[in-house]
Amino acid sequence: MKLIVGIGGMTNGGKTTLTNSLLRALPNCCVIHQDDFFKAPLFQPQDQIAVGEDGFKQWDVLESLDMEAMLDTVQAWLSSPRKFARAHGVSIQPEASDTHILLLEGFLLYSYKPLVDLYSHRYFLTVPYEECKWRRSTRNYTVPDPPGLFDGHVWPMYQKYRQEMETNGVEVVYLDGTKSREKLFREVLEDIQNSLLNRSQESAPSSARPARPQGPGRGCGHRMARPAASQPDTV
Ligand SMILES: Nc1ncnc2c1ncn2[C@@H]1O[C@H](COP(=O)(O)OP(=O)(O)O)[C@@H](O)[C@H]1O
Numbered sequence: 301m302k303l304i305v306g307i308g309g310m311t312n313g314g315k316t317t318l319t320n321s322l323l324r325a326l327p328n329c330c331v332i333h334q335d336d337f338f339k340a341p342l343f344q345p346q347d348q349i350a351v352g353e354d355g356f357k358q359w360d361v362l363e364s365l366d367m368e369a370m371l372d373t374v375q376a377w378l379s380s381p382r383k384f385a386r387a388h389g390v391s392i393q394p395e396a397s398d399t400h401i402l403l404l405e406g407f408l409l410y411s412y413k414p415l416v417d418l419y420s421h422r423y424f425l426t427v428p429y430e431e432c433k434w435r436r437s438t439r440n441y442t443v444p445d446p447p448g449l450f451d452g453h454v455w456p457m458y459q460k461y462r463q464e465m466e467t468n469g470v471e472v473v474y475l476d477g478t479k480s481r482e483k484l485f486r487e488v489l490e491d492i493q494n495s496l497l498n499r500s501q502e503s504a505p506s507s508a509r510p511a512r513p514q515g516p517g518r519g520c521g522h523r524m525a526r527p528a529a530s531q532p533d534t535v
Pocket residue numbers: 310311312313314315316317318435438477478479480481482484
């Protein structure tokens with residue numbers, strides 16, 4: 301069984317933090333970070349990143365990322381998750397050797413069409429504007445933010461891509477990034493574990509399947525819904 305889990309959402313929503321915790325907890329789990337596909341890798345000229353009408357280098361647009369290369373990496377995992385795991389130093393757990401999980405983590409995961417339908421789960425972390433701006437001001441990126449980047453480029457691009465995602469009807473599970481790290485981790489871990497359990501029961505012979513419990517789903521899977529206007533994160 302192969303599961304591709306997207307940990308997406310806004311910059312500084314807590315994606316990398318949550319992903320790192322999940323990576324340690326889930327069996328046979330590999331990760332691909334979208335940030336590794338910026339077209340201006342560390343120590344190379346940055347001239348592939350255009351300067352926009354807003355006067356800023358356009359880091360927060362899809363074109364600044366080599367999404368074809370990211371897709372190729374996902375395809376490599378899909379064609380042989382064992383080989384991929386081995387190449388990335390992930391050892392296969394014998395008791396779960398048929399389960400393979402790939403975490404995709406990044407701020408524009410659901411805006412690149414060839415990837416959108418590959419996810420088994422699409423999570424989307426958000427925090428309010430002020431919290432996002434404050435967290436961002438404490439970060440040290442490989443290329444430091446010039447003054448005014450957050451309000452002039454980062455936030456408007458976040459709003460634009462999120463709006464597009466909603467207009468295109470991409471279904472995501474929103475996560476409140478102001479919850480504690482531990483709470484978010486438990487919530488998502490339980491959700492993924494439940495779907496692993498459901499899938500393994502579905503693939504088992506019917507005589508071996510335990511009866512399904514009645515009532516609404518547990519974890520956060522039941523909140524899978526079309527993005528709604530009830531998710532304000534502006535001030
Ligand atoms: N649940 C949380 N509560 C408070 N702060 C958090 C939480 N998750 C992450 N952070 C902090 O917020 C900042 C951004 O987290 P990070 O995981 O790097 O976000 P992202 O990858 O979405 O940009 C870091 O300083 C991190 O320690």
